[in-house]
Amino acid sequence: xxxxxxxxxLVASAILAAAIVATPNVANGQSGRQKESSNxxxxxxxxxxxxxxxxxxxxxVSASExxxxxxxxxxxxxxxxxxxSSTLVPIPVSVLDPRGDSVTxxxxxxxxxxxxxxxRPLSDLTRTETPVRLxxxxxxSGSLDAEREFEKQAAMRxxxxxxxxxxxAAIYSIETDSRLAQPLTPNVGVLEQTIATFxxxxxxxxxxxxxxxxxxxxxxxxxxxxxxxxxxxxxxxxNATDFEDVLRHVLADDCEVFAVQTxxxxxxxxxxxxxxxxxxxxxxxxxxxxxxxxxxxELDVAFNEIxxxxxxxxxxxxxxxxxxxxxxLHVIDLGIKSRKDVRVRSRKGYYAPKPTGSxx
Numbered sequence: 001x002x003x004x005x006x007x008x009x010l011v012a013s014a015i016l017a018a019a020i021v022a023t024p025n026v027a028n029g030q031s032g033r034q035k036e037s038s039n040x041x042x043x044x045x046x047x048x049x050x051x052x053x054x055x056x057x058x059x060x061v062s063a064s065e066x067x068x069x070x071x072x073x074x075x076x077x078x079x080x081x082x083x084x085s086s087t088l089v090p091i092p093v094s095v096l097d098p099r100g101d102s103v104t105x106x107x108x109x110x111x112x113x114x115x116x117x118x119x120r121p122l123s124d125l126t127r128t129e130t131p132v133r134l135x136x137x138x139x140x141s142g143s144l145d146a147e148r149e150f151e152k153q154a155a156m157r158x159x160x161x162x163x164x165x166x167x168x169a170a171i172y173s174i175e176t177d178s179r180l181a182q183p184l185t186p187n188v189g190v191l192e193q194t195i196a197t198f199x200x201x202x203x204x205x206x207x208x209x210x211x212x213x214x215x216x217x218x219x220x221x222x223x224x225x226x227x228x229x230x231x232x233x234x235x236x237x238x239n240a241t242d243f244e245d246v247l248r249h250v251l252a253d254d255c256e257v258f259a260v261q262t263x264x265x266x267x268x269x270x271x272x273x274x275x276x277x278x279x280x281x282x283x284x285x286x287x288x289x290x291x292x293x294x295x296x297x298e299l300d301v302a303f304n305e306i307x308x309x310x311x312x313x314x315x316x317x318x319x320x321x322x323x324x325x326x327x328x329l330h331v332i333d334l335g336i337k338s339r340k341d342v343r344v345r346s347r348k349g350y351y352a353p354k355p356t357g358s359x360x
Contacts, residue, residue: 087325087352091122091316092224092256092287093334094309094345102312103342111316114333115324124317131223132167132310133184135214139174139231139262140198141205148201150296151262155230156192158303162310163188170217171195176203176237178210180217204237208246211282215253224315225255226288228306232263233275243278248329250286252351258288258309260302287347316346325352 093111095103108125138155163169163186171182171194182194211227218225227250240246250257259279276292283290289309291302316334324330334346 087319089318089320089350089352090224090254091318091332091334091346093314093316094287094312095314095336096343096345098341102308103339104312106314106336106338108316110336110338111314112335112337113316113318114335115318115320115330117331117333120318122316122318126315126317128311128313129166130313130315132162132164132169132226133218133221133223134162134167134169134226134228134310135172135218136169137172137174137207137210137214137227137229137231138181138195138198139205139207140201140203141175141231141236142202151230151299152195152198154296154300154303155195157300158228158307159188159191161304161307163191167223168221170214172210172214172217173198174205174207174210174231175201176206178206178213178238180213184218184221205231205234206238207231207233207235208238208240208243210238211246211257212240212249215250215255218255219253224310224313225253226310227255227257229257229259229279230262231259232272233259233261233279234271235275235278247282247285248351250282251329251347251349252353254350255286256288256347257283257286258306259283259290260299260306261290261292262299285348287345289345320350320352322355325355327351327354 091113095106097103104127108122111122111125113120113122136155136158159169165186168184168186169191170180170184171191173179173181181198182191185191207229211229214227215225218227235241235243259282261276261279276290279290282288289306291298291305293299293302320330329349329351331349332347334344336342336344
């Protein structure tokens with residue numbers, strides 16, 4: 001009886017000891033999980049600071065890196081860029097009613113295009129949302145001196161009227177060594193300051209060089225490419241002397257030319273008449289217009305009309321057939337089917353580049 005009671009006492013003691021030993025281990029295990037849980041909570045609580053790199057992830061990892069199959073964006077976009085840069089012929093169009101007001105409610109199917117006398121399809125029509133890349137060629141040569149300060153003020157007001165947030169403008173200085181005085185910028189203040197700093201005009205007039213330089217400068221940029229020439233149009237010192245070559249380059253670079261011929265107030269001479277014919281042809285062939293202001297008030301009106309014209313244009317798209325991509329001049333004739341009482345002003349020709357690798 002004594003032995004059994006002692007044995008029972010020993011068993012009870014052993015069980016109690018085991019329970020005492022096990023209790024701290026359980027407590028430690030629970031506190032360990034709590035610490036682990038508390039270690040995970042701070043990141044979730046600080047998810048605000050962590051959210052910035054997470055939000056950047058979709059912008060830095062492409063679909064191809066994620067092995068996703070959205071082929072449309074990766075295949076269509078590059079093809080569109082190649083197509084636009086190599087074969088698209090943009091046709092800015094101004095449509096005026098008998099009173100000279102812009103007609104702005106026409107549809108694509110109301111336009112009729114003929115290329116080299118043959119009907120051709122138009123693929124698209126946009127309005128003035130198309131950005132403008134404009135270069136003003138400002139005459140700083142000795143041939144242009146009359147009403148100088150007003151010309152500068154009128155040019156500065158022009159930038160304020162014509163430029164929208166999506167547009168950019170640059171300034172070429174026409175002089176003996178014509179130069180880019182201000183690269184493309186949307187900042188009207190910078191453009192005004194560039195015009196304001198032009199001093200008294202001196203030296204020769206390298207107008208052809210300035211036109212070629214401006215057309216080459218805007219060629220890589222999308223949108224409507226516009227040249228605004230503020231000059232008497234007289235050429236004296238350019239390295240390029242062939243006007244036909246200048247016209248060909250401007251058409252090939254899809255530029256629209258507006259000419260404001262100043263300095264012709266004092267009577268015509270042979271050089272002035274030649275200059276006037278050149279500016280008329282350059283603007284007519286590219287779809288622009290030429291202005292011959294004879295007073296300072298008419299000069300301001302000319303700039304206003306250019307700004308209004310650019311604000312109400314249509315831009316049509318034409319993709320030449322493969323056989324027309326031959327590097328030659330093709331004649332464009334654009335009309336309106338639905339109305340015969342309107343005047344249409346658009347480019348008169350285009351040069352479609354030959355496909356890469358084609359033989360002469």
